[in-house]
Amino acid sequence: MTRFLPDEFRIPAIGAGVIVLAALLPLFDDGFYLAMAVNIVLYAALCTAWALFSGPTHYISLATAAFFGLGTYAVALGNELLPFPLLVALGAAIAAVLAGFVGAATLRISGVYFVIFTLGLAELVRQIVSWAQVKWSTRMGLYVFTDFTEAHIYWMLLALTAAVFLTGWLINRSRLGFAMQIIGNDEAVARHCGIDTARLKIILFMISGAFIGMAGAIVAPRYLYVAPPSAFNPTISFLVVIMALLGGTRWLWGPLVGVIPFTIVMEFVSANFPNDTSIVIGIVFLVIVYVLPDGVTGRLEQLLARMRRTSTASKAATVKEAA
Amino acid sequence: MEILVTGILLGGTYALIALGLTLQYGVARIMNLATGETLVAACFITFWLFASYQVSPLWGLVLVAPAAFAINWAIYMWLLKPLVDRAKNQGMLEVDSILATFGLLFLFQGLMLRGFGGAYFTYTYLAERFEIFGSPYALNRVVAFLAALLIAAALYLFLYRTRSGTAVRAVAVNPNSSNLVGIDVAATAALAFALGGALTACGGTLLSTFYTFNASMGVVFTLKALIIVIMGGVGDVRGATLAALILGITETAVASLIDPGLMLAATYALFMLVLLFRPQGIFGKQPT
Numbered sequence: 001m002t003r004f005l006p007d008e009f010r011i012p013a014i015g016a017g018v019i020v021l022a023a024l025l026p027l028f029d030d031g032f033y034l035a036m037a038v039n040i041v042l043y044a045a046l047c048t049a050w051a052l053f054s055g056p057t058h059y060i061s062l063a064t065a066a067f068f069g070l071g072t073y074a075v076a077l078g079n080e081l082l083p084f085p086l087l088v089a090l091g092a093a094i095a096a097v098l099a100g101f102v103g104a105a106t107l108r109i110s111g112v113y114f115v116i117f118t119l120g121l122a123e124l125v126r127q128i129v130s131w132a133q134v135k136w137s138t139r140m141g142l143y144v145f146t147d148f149t150e151a152h153i154y155w156m157l158l159a160l161t162a163a164v165f166l167t168g169w170l171i172n173r174s175r176l177g178f179a180m181q182i183i184g185n186d187e188a189v190a191r192h193c194g195i196d197t198a199r200l201k202i203i204l205f206m207i208s209g210a211f212i213g214m215a216g217a218i219v220a221p222r223y224l225y226v227a228p229p230s231a232f233n234p235t236i237s238f239l240v241v242i243m244a245l246l247g248g249t250r251w252l253w254g255p256l257v258g259v260i261p262f263t264i265v266m267e268f269v270s271a272n273f274p275n276d277t278s279i280v281i282g283i284v285f286l287v288i289v290y291v292l293p294d295g296v297t298g299r300l301e302q303l304l305a306r307m308r309r310t311s312t313a314s315k316a317a318t319v320k321e322a323a
Numbered sequence: 324m325e326i327l328v329t330g331i332l333l334g335g336t337y338a339l340i341a342l343g344l345t346l347q348y349g350v351a352r353i354m355n356l357a358t359g360e361t362l363v364a365a366c367f368i369t370f371w372l373f374a375s376y377q378v379s380p381l382w383g384l385v386l387v388a389p390a391a392f393a394i395n396w397a398i399y400m401w402l403l404k405p406l407v408d409r410a411k412n413q414g415m416l417e418v419d420s421i422l423a424t425f426g427l428l429f430l431f432q433g434l435m436l437r438g439f440g441g442a443y444f445t446y447t448y449l450a451e452r453f454e455i456f457g458s459p460y461a462l463n464r465v466v467a468f469l470a471a472l473l474i475a476a477a478l479y480l481f482l483y484r485t486r487s488g489t490a491v492r493a494v495a496v497n498p499n500s501s502n503l504v505g506i507d508v509a510a511t512a513a514l515a516f517a518l519g520g521a522l523t524a525c526g527g528t529l530l531s532t533f534y535t536f537n538a539s540m541g542v543v544f545t546l547k548a549l550i551i552v553i554m555g556g557v558g559d560v561r562g563a564t565l566a567a568l569i570l571g572i573t574e575t576a577v578a579s580l581i582d583p584g585l586m587l588a589a590t591y592a593l594f595m596l597v598l599l600f601r602p603q604g605i606f607g608k609q610p611t
Contacts (some may be wrong), residue, residue: 060421127586
């Protein structure tokens, strides 16, 4: 890790300010807006954690639902045995182990195998969990009774999001982040520089998976009743990919730009056209590929660069005219 | 023995689906994640033809296959060709095509949910006893297997006995060199993609004669097809056929010996073994 420079702290300071402001929300509303804010913060944490890995490597991970569900299950199973913070840590650990396992199996070969493997991962874990539940216990679902209110969950998710951002910021300025940048640009070059590409990718995937597992653990009390099909819902994986790519993954805060509008739109769509959510998701995927390949932030970056170019060009022209 | 026969009968249909995907990915270089939706759409159309117009599924093939060919050709030309042209390297094309076909997956799934709802569908066609080695099997499964066998044989003749088939195989090996020997790579890729879609649709039509289907089951079949393609080696027709039979037998064995709920776990176990020991496919050569 390199030495910190004073002006590097400006962005984290702004971020901390935003989070403090956001934390005040439950004081003003504890109904509809708080529920929506919980969704937004949840997806902000998930998408940013997803982009930690998938941003620099360009590997599309669909394992989110599997990590998320494992976190939820860790809480549901251990709720009466262990204190909650320990369960959240446990959820993170289980998700990280699974991520390490998946990474070790696929990330040494090529990106396509990784996508395929993660595509069915949530369904695989769901089948195994259901099978184990039927075999060793008679109940299909589990009740999660805690004293947490919606506001508590909101604050915990906000803290998690802050932790994800802090981790992302620290990674970006570390040797790991630098190495990931080289891998993202050209993997062959990275290997020739002596970077152990597979190992770094696996480490990063485990970090990302651990945060997703924690998010699943934190929201478990919100569900009250946890059963395999709802905990390992594959739609979560796809929503996370869409929101993160819609915002753009070039910057740490890029996914956030996609999360906020998309969560609101999805809320509207699922309230008014509940049967057409897949059509909306499909269209947004196509829009991302054909219209916004680098996300909204990538497009803004392009526009800014073009405006700067035209303004310098016109300035040069006026200078010429004056001369 | 029963497991073996049932598994091979199931594997025949899997083979068609996987052959379709191996053409699309191996030749046109498009990782088509909407392949399961092509399959499910064919199931629904066959069902609709059978229920409304009493068209037998085998005659349905004659309608479904050309329609799927045309639709897939249009999808390739309008949606995927621009991605091929703009991609700077194979990796970028992979990411773009994965995302674009995700879009198609959800779009088709949403449209089918609109048209048919989320319920499970099935219809009765040739549900009679048929005896092989003294044990009874459903006649529709046997007929589906034989039809799949015929279609696969026709594909084999096309690929290995005709000029355009040879061109398809050449592009699968190396698009740049194929260009040098005067093959129109873009046209061949479009042909392979359309042909792949038609094969998958045939698989769907045959599957619908003995399988209960619904609008959202496409992803599971996409996954099975992908695993078969990787097991057999990308672009390898013989490998995909053998891998499909292995998968059919493994699934049937796990479902009848351990638990039907663990079928996907069996698929994944096979996938893991392939990734660990033969990532280049069953007949693939070790990369040097």
